[in-house]
Amino acid sequence: MGESSINFAKASSAALQDQQLRGNFRRAMDGLMSKRAVQFADTAEWNGVRALGASVRLRALSKLPELLEKLEANCTRNGIQVHWAATTDEANAIVLSIMQRVNAKLVVKGKSMVSEEMHLNAFLEKRGIECLESDLGEYIVQLDEAMPSHIIMPAIHMNTKQIAHLFKQKIKEAEYTEDVAQLTDLARRVLRKKFATADVGVSGVNMAVAETGTLCLVENEGNGRMSTTVPPVHIAVMGLEKVVEKLEDVPPVISLLTRSATAQPITTYVNMISSPRKEGEKDGPDEIHLVILDNGRSGIYADEELRNTLRCIRCGACMNHCPVYTKVGGHAYQAPYPGPIGSILMPQVEGLEKRGELPHACTMCNACVEICPVKIPIVEIMGRLRSEAVHPGDAVRGAGSHASKAEAMVWKGWSMTYASPLAYQFATALLAKLGNAAPTSLPLLKEWTNVRTKPRFANRTLHALAREKGIPDV
Amino acid sequence: MSHDGTTSRPDIERPESVYFFGTCLVDLFYPDAGMAGMELLKAQGVRVVFPQGQSCCGQPAYNSGYREEALKVARAQLDYFPGDWPIVVPSGSCAGMMSKHWPDLFKGEPDEARARQVASRVWELTQFLVQVLKVTFEDQGPPVKITWHASCHAQREMGVTDEPKALLRQLANVELVELQREKECCGFGGTFAVRHPEISAAMVGDKVADIENTGAKAVVSGDCGCLMNISGALEAGQKPVRGVHIAQFLKERTHG
Amino acid sequence: MSESRNAILGKLRAGRDAHPLTPPESDFAVLRNKRWDGAERLERIKRMMEAVHTEFLETTEADWPADVQAFLTAQGTRNLLFGPATEVGARLSSAWTDGGPELIPYADRVETFKERLFDGIDAGITTTLGAIADTGSLIVWPTPEEPRLMSLVPHMHLALLRADALYDTFWQAMTENRWADGMPTNALLISGPSKTADIEQTLAYGVHGPKRLVVVIVR
Ligand code: SF4
Numbered sequence: 001m002g003e004s005s006i007n008f009a010k011a012s013s014a015a016l017q018d019q020q021l022r023g024n025f026r027r028a029m030d031g032l033m034s035k036r037a038v039q040f041a042d043t044a045e046w047n048g049v050r051a052l053g054a055s056v057r058l059r060a061l062s063k064l065p066e067l068l069e070k071l072e073a074n075c076t077r078n079g080i081q082v083h084w085a086a087t088t089d090e091a092n093a094i095v096l097s098i099m100q101r102v103n104a105k106l107v108v109k110g111k112s113m114v115s116e117e118m119h120l121n122a123f124l125e126k127r128g129i130e131c132l133e134s135d136l137g138e139y140i141v142q143l144d145e146a147m148p149s150h151i152i153m154p155a156i157h158m159n160t161k162q163i164a165h166l167f168k169q170k171i172k173e174a175e176y177t178e179d180v181a182q183l184t185d186l187a188r189r190v191l192r193k194k195f196a197t198a199d200v201g202v203s204g205v206n207m208a209v210a211e212t213g214t215l216c217l218v219e220n221e222g223n224g225r226m227s228t229t230v231p232p233v234h235i236a237v238m239g240l241e242k243v244v245e246k247l248e249d250v251p252p253v254i255s256l257l258t259r260s261a262t263a264q265p266i267t268t269y270v271n272m273i274s275s276p277r278k279e280g281e282k283d284g285p286d287e288i289h290l291v292i293l294d295n296g297r298s299g300i301y302a303d304e305e306l307r308n309t310l311r312c313i314r315c316g317a318c319m320n321h322c323p324v325y326t327k328v329g330g331h332a333y334q335a336p337y338p339g340p341i342g343s344i345l346m347p348q349v350e351g352l353e354k355r356g357e358l359p360h361a362c363t364m365c366n367a368c369v370e371i372c373p374v375k376i377p378i379v380e381i382m383g384r385l386r387s388e389a390v391h392p393g394d395a396v397r398g399a400g401s402h403a404s405k406a407e408a409m410v411w412k413g414w415s416m417t418y419a420s421p422l423a424y425q426f427a428t429a430l431l432a433k434l435g436n437a438a439p440t441s442l443p444l445l446k447e448w449t450n451v452r453t454k455p456r457f458a459n460r461t462l463h464a465l466a467r468e469k470g471i472p473d474v
Numbered sequence: 475m476s477h478d479g480t481t482s483r484p485d486i487e488r489p490e491s492v493y494f495f496g497t498c499l500v501d502l503f504y505p506d507a508g509m510a511g512m513e514l515l516k517a518q519g520v521r522v523v524f525p526q527g528q529s530c531c532g533q534p535a536y537n538s539g540y541r542e543e544a545l546k547v548a549r550a551q552l553d554y555f556p557g558d559w560p561i562v563v564p565s566g567s568c569a570g571m572m573s574k575h576w577p578d579l580f581k582g583e584p585d586e587a588r589a590r591q592v593a594s595r596v597w598e599l600t601q602f603l604v605q606v607l608k609v610t611f612e613d614q615g616p617p618v619k620i621t622w623h624a625s626c627h628a629q630r631e632m633g634v635t636d637e638p639k640a641l642l643r644q645l646a647n648v649e650l651v652e653l654q655r656e657k658e659c660c661g662f663g664g665t666f667a668v669r670h671p672e673i674s675a676a677m678v679g680d681k682v683a684d685i686e687n688t689g690a691k692a693v694v695s696g697d698c699g700c701l702m703n704i705s706g707a708l709e710a711g712q713k714p715v716r717g718v719h720i721a722q723f724l725k726e727r728t729h730g
Numbered sequence: 731m732s733e734s735r736n737a738i739l740g741k742l743r744a745g746r747d748a749h750p751l752t753p754p755e756s757d758f759a760v761l762r763n764k765r766w767d768g769a770e771r772l773e774r775i776k777r778m779m780e781a782v783h784t785e786f787l788e789t790t791e792a793d794w795p796a797d798v799q800a801f802l803t804a805q806g807t808r809n810l811l812f813g814p815a816t817e818v819g820a821r822l823s824s825a826w827t828d829g830g831p832e833l834i835p836y837a838d839r840v841e842t843f844k845e846r847l848f849d850g851i852d853a854g855i856t857t858t859l860g861a862i863a864d865t866g867s868l869i870v871w872p873t874p875e876e877p878r879l880m881s882l883v884p885h886m887h888l889a890l891l892r893a894d895a896l897y898d899t900f901w902q903a904m905t906e907n908r909w910a911d912g913m914p915t916n917a918l919l920i921s922g923p924s925k926t927a928d929i930e931q932t933l934a935y936g937v938h939g940p941k942r943l944v945v946v947i948v949r
Contacts (some may be wrong), residue, residue: 012674022676028931048760058753065742084735136937137928153928160930184926184934191938196848212913222882222924223941229878229916230840240738249909251761251901255865262927265778266865270900270919278915282877283840294738302745323659327676361670363663363677364753365539365626380578386539411535415543418498419550421527428502435502447671451678452706455503462496462505466524471494471512473526 008357012332021157025329028156032320035263036371053256054375056249057311060241064301067210067243068292074213078275080288088118091293094233095120095202098289099129102233104199107192110217110224111135112204113151113314114237114293116336117349120202132198134191134223136184143170149330151337152261153317157329191223201227201285205238206313207253208290213247213274215290218254220268228273234285236273240292241301241310253313256373260315296349296397303395304385309344311374318342318368318378324361333358340368344381352389352398359385428461483633486560486606493561495551495596496566498530498697507698507719511564511599514724518607525554532662533571536579537664548572553591557726558691560606561596562720565697566628569598574631598628599721600696604637607686614647615727621651621690623681623704625697626659638696638723645727651688662703678707685715696720761901764864771863771896772947778866782922785944787888789874794948795825798888801944802853807831811847811854811884813876818857818890836877847883854884854940860895861945864905867919868945869903878916887940889920893949 015021031069060067072082085091091114099107106128109115121131121142130157133142137154141147144166148154155163160178167183168176174186203224207216215236217224228234244250250272258264277284319325319339330338335346335355343362347355361383368378385396390407392400417423435457440449448454460468481682492515500508500724512522532544534680573596580589588598603609622642627635642650661667661677668674681704693708693715695701705717766774776786789797802810813819814835826833834851856876859869868889872878881887897903900919904910909917924939935941 009670009672012670016672016676024930031931045760048757052756052758052760055754055756058751059756062746062751062753064637064746065739068739068742084732084738086734086738090734135928136926136939140928153931156931158930161931164930177869180929180932181934183929184937188937192848195938196844206832211910214913214917220924221926221937223937225878225882225918229882230844232817240742247913248758248901248905249756251899251904252758252770254900266867266900266919268782268920268922268925270867272917273915274913274917275915279873280874281915282836282838282874283879284915292738294734294741298738298741300744301742302748303669304749306750307745307749307751323661323677324670324673327673327680360666361673363626363659363661363674364668365659366630367659369628372629383537383539386537386540388539390539400745407538411538411540411543415535415540415546418529418532418547421529421550424529425526431502437503443777444668447668448706449710450671451675451710452703453709454707455702457502458505460505462501462508462524463526465505465509466496466512467526469509471522471524474523 003094006334006354006357008334008361012328013097015328015332018112020159021329022327024157024159025228025326028153029320032263036260036317036320039263039265049252049255050373050375052252053373056244056253057313057374060244060249061301061307061310063245064241064243067245068240070210071208071213071243074210075290078213078215079157080275080290083289083291085291085293088208088293088295091118091237091291091295092120092123094291095237096124096127098233098235099124099200102199104129104233106194107131107200107202108134108194108198108227108231109138110201110203110219110227111138112202112237113336114239116148116205117295118237118293122451132191132194134195134227135219136187136221139187139191140166143167147331148336149338150316150319151314151386158333195226195230197233200233200235200236201231202237203228205236205242205290206257207250208238208243209247209250210243214247214366215249215273217271217273218258218267218269219271222269225269225271228271232285232286233289235289235291237291237293240294240297242370257315260317260371260373276299299397300348304387306348306395308376309348309381311376312345313374315373317371317373321367321371323365323367324363333361340378342383344378347385348396352385352396353401354398356389356398356402359389385447425463428463432457432459432461483601485604488589488606489520489559491523491557491559493555493557493559494522494524495528495561495563495568495572496524497563497565497698499702500564503702504698504719507722508564510719510725511562512722513729514603514721515562517625517729518609520595521586523557523559523660526611527554527675531568531571532579533568534664536571536575541579545583546577548579548589549585555592555595559595560602561592562599563596564599564719566598566625566632566634567697567699570627570631571598572596576699579700598632598634600635600638600641601632604640604697609641611641611644611728613647613727615647617647617649618687618692619651620692620694621653621685621688622656623653623660623695623700624656625695626692628696629657641720641724642694648727651690653684653688655684660700660703664699664701667703678703682707682711682713686713690715692716692718692723694718694720696722734905758901761899764899766863766898771898772893774863775861775866775896779922779945782925784922785942786805787944787946788949789946790949794946795822798855798946799830802831807851807852807886811836811851811880813856813880815875816857817919819856820873822855836880840877840879847879851884851888854880855888855890856881858889858891858895860897860903861891862897862919864899864902867900867920867921870918870920871914872916872918873914881918881920882939885936885940886942886944887923888944888946890946890948892933893947934946
């Protein structure tokens, strides 16, 4: 592929130096965690709704091809035009061809992670189409020419002062202010004009209902409703896993999503769209297009274990609870999806050769697994991908790309020693005698002793002590 | 099996004998904690068996992506625990590996059933002391203020959350001050600490600050990986707080 | 049909058939068991919605048009967008007295008055299909007579809620009324005025949608 591997370690190192950034994340994540805990204080309710949510997602995955066909049929019946894209290139081309047909110049976007995955903005801008993010956080990040650092709160890495400076610098009519209400109002004024004049609205999809051909979107700001109601054309992009079977599957998933994401019992708006403007209706888009994107998902789906990645409802709670993400922030991952879900999803979508380091950006503490509302075994998948990265195979793109003879030798030697009682006792006895003499300049010890003292080998192993004290062996 | 933090264990009857699985870190670095664990069990009138053939649960290789190698080492353990007795482990992380991950690791292998059988008998030490032996301790030490660091795998894989603190609270002269972020990972994560030394340093830095804020003289934990990390950082920062394994701490307080 | 479509579906089918998946039962009891009795429901709805800055106006079947007018006049509202072809619209226009805010009908396609809609309308009034106690949400189904943008573009949204149209949960509302048999063009749950916390987690109201949501409870 020739794609260079993304360097998480280097990027995170820069982030760790930035005390301001670390403070921003720590504060925000602490708040989100404690507020979420309040939402799920009733353990029985949490267990019940979580089991239900997981079952909804698993049932959808168990019938995925059939449900996608059903979704297509019902959308088509409702007047929504359905398109299929195997790759992000194909998805971008589909979007572009629609825009060219209606001669679009200005596009407003509701928040969509899949469009981030497609790098849609950059793609359209290159072709002379102005593409404006309308979610306030996304708008800020776009003004800053940066990437979102969180899938739910894109501008969480910035504080008010930084945003105030950005607005002053980038928005013509802006007066400098650090008043959040005034900053918000400024964005409102700028974006209203755009909503009223945009040719096309682009949105994501939180869930698509096969049974009724309905697209569900949740949001707080109203920009999602604007983008999907005001412009004459609405294009929704979704990953193919976002389908659910029945309309009644929607409430539990939404409940888990909004409570996990931002600790709200529900978002301000739940927007369910089932058709373009009908005869006699006075507003709403005349055309709705649904672009269903694969981009590696069908490959993930083929593997029994990795498939669980596709349960994800993109709530972002795993980020908020991840001690690594909380330290380094979202940008260190250099990916549209950061944090635990990103660390398992990105390598599967973009290949291990490029993203093989991400599954190691994890201490396997299981904090994410504990709170994932649809019970994704994130850490097990992390471990599986670590294994895939060093063993050639065909389950994941780039499997074996991180294989190292030296590392493999170490583990082979380790397993031979540890699987043989004699070899093990010999080696450990030796370490007990000589281990402490190891110089701290040795490769791994060096990293360890940066902020810690050297681990001290005891002069007698537990095996030896147990023998001495006459603890029975059988 | 999915680890969703909802583990709870059915009670078992108090056995006449137990196996002790020391773990490789305890073996090399904290043998006193291992001995203390065995003595706590013995003091309850239970016969403790320490099979000399044991070595490691296989976790280091498993978490590094070397499952074959992990399997080989895990398999080598199976022979040494033939009796139908509980296997007590003084480490939440290793106990979690054995009871939660061995079934996956051995999946489809000829000895899967045997591995599952062994795995089902694994108990984390404090869980065993509280739930099965229902111990009560008489504190014999001087007044001291301590704090508790919860190991990630003990709490989230073994479902051990209140047990260790319940034991510590039995000690009349011990004041337990909880950490502000008790459940947050200390940054050890096995090879993580050396693969991502800077992030790990930031994590243990936060942990040390949290510990210092309690004013405790000791931080007690049930996992030697965490302890090695936290006490190493406390020492390097010359903080007047010592890290100690819960087995050793309990033994010190109760056996004089 | 596109090549990609068949390729994607083919791959999914092959993947699934090689490793079929048996999902656990979906047990909706956790939603079915969420119940509040009559008075509690409305209390809860008010409490939850007020927590996110929703305002409430209590009135009666006989008085609501006059009460709405009085309220808007007191607020200095210049005009009110309404659906003239609905029963509510008829009540409003017949009860409206001169000198108050101007009543503006949403009578034509939005294209004919987009600019005014975005720039010159202070308030819009719509009906609701009820409210949900679990989450404190209004159920709004726009219609040709009460178009979608009425509850979105004006700075203030007034929503008429019949005090007896209350549900326990979203799930109850949709299953009891068999929504799955026929979904409208657009169905909405609205749980407060538009808001954001995208600037340093600080809540601010009225970012793109209405700055104020006023629920008019009609008994
Ligand atoms: S993996 Fe789980 S916690 Fe993370 S975003 Fe997806 S659903 Fe949420």
